[in-house]
Amino acid sequence: MTDAAPIRVSEIFGPTIQGEGALIGVSTVFVRTGGCDYRCSWCDSLHAVDSAFRETWAPMTPGAIMAEVEKLSGGRPLLVSLSGGNPATQPLGEVIRLGHARGYGFALETQGSVAKDWFSELDMLVLSPKPPSSGMEVDWTAFDACIAAGQGADMVMKIVIFDETDYDWARKVAGRYPQLPLFLQPGNHTPPPPGDDAARVDQDGLDARMRWLVDHVTRDGWFEARVLPQLHVALWGNKRGV
Numbered sequence: 001m002t003d004a005a006p007i008r009v010s011e012i013f014g015p016t017i018q019g020e021g022a023l024i025g026v027s028t029v030f031v032r033t034g035g036c037d038y039r040c041s042w043c044d045s046l047h048a049v050d051s052a053f054r055e056t057w058a059p060m061t062p063g064a065i066m067a068e069v070e071k072l073s074g075g076r077p078l079l080v081s082l083s084g085g086n087p088a089t090q091p092l093g094e095v096i097r098l099g100h101a102r103g104y105g106f107a108l109e110t111q112g113s114v115a116k117d118w119f120s121e122l123d124m125l126v127l128s129p130k131p132p133s134s135g136m137e138v139d140w141t142a143f144d145a146c147i148a149a150g151q152g153a154d155m156v157m158k159i160v161i162f163d164e165t166d167y168d169w170a171r172k173v174a175g176r177y178p179q180l181p182l183f184l185q186p187g188n189h190t191p192p193p194p195g196d197d198a199a200r201v202d203q204d205g206l207d208a209r210m211r212w213l214v215d216h217v218t219r220d221g222w223f224e225a226r227v228l229p230q231l232h233v234a235l236w237g238n239k240r241g242v
């Protein structure tokens with residue numbers, strides 16, 4: 001199957017480092033697609049979610065996306081991180097094929113609500129089911145379909161945790177998916193309003209929640225879980241494009 005339809009792109013930026021999860025610290029260029037089927041109460045990327053920003057999302061062909069990635073990376077292959085919005089709602093298969101042919105690797109971040117057959121061609125699929133604090137309800141049938149579609153890719157699960165209820169929920173979800181390496185990430189209560197590039201962030205609050213999370217994980221002997229902060233937020237606050 002070829003993906004002839006254009007892809008809605010909110011922003012392409014980098015190289016920077018992957019700030020979250022399994023690939024933390026790895027040099028990468030981000031391709032952030034526009035549009036999401038969720039509305040998480042605390043989403044830190046509303047400029048790629050809220051349809052009020054639709055006119056800032058450019059329709060791009062796979063060739064144009066890879067040309068921009070190659071320009072930013074100086075033609076040197078590296079990891080491309082596909083995020084959004086929900087990048088699974090966009091026809092990204094051809095970008096992955098084109099990039100792979102040129103030596104680039106691909107990781108994709110999604111909440112796991114939409115499965116695509118091209119998930120299997122990814123180098124890494126990051127599934128990030130949303131906890132109660134998001135206000136969203138996970139469709140586990142759709143989530144399981146994403147896992148089935150991703151067979152062949154490395155797959156991990158990353159759960160954002162704001163409070164005790166999220167933590168208990170994450171314990172249950174982890175028990176259901178023991179095959180997925182698990183990353184826990186404290187939530188950022190001060191994401192920027194869309195359109196605002198302000199870097200302010202409640203770093204003390206984030207640090208306190210990180211310590212609280214580590215305390216809980218060690219208290220419970222939950223040794224399979226890896227706890228990581230959002231490194232890019234620690235370094236640059238809520239700044240966009242890093």
Ligand SMILES: C[S@@+](CC[C@H](N)C(=O)[O-])C[C@H]1O[C@@H](n2cnc3c(N)ncnc32)[C@H](O)[C@@H]1O
Pocket residue numbers: 036042043044045083084085086087109110111127128158160185186187188189190191230
């Ligand atoms: C902006 S989302 C885009 C990809 C996809 N829609 C998803 O949610 O997985 C990228 C990652 O940022 C996380 N995230 C979003 N807002 C956050 C916040 N306020 N604090 C911590 N992590 C957040 C999401 O859970 C997800 O793992």
Ligand SMILES: Nc1nc2[nH]cc(C(=O)O)c2c(=O)[nH]1
Pocket residue numbers: 016017018019020030045083084109232242
């Ligand atoms: N450096 C950096 N790392 C990230 N990891 C996940 C991000 C995202 O917004 O999807 C992100 C981001 O926006 N920047």
Ligand code: SF4
Pocket residue numbers: 036037038039040043044045046049084085086111
């Ligand atoms: S699923 Fe991801 S992009 Fe969509 S609203 Fe939630 S955090 Fe934001």
Ligand SMILES: [Mg+2]
Pocket residue numbers: 044045
């Ligand atoms: Mg982000």
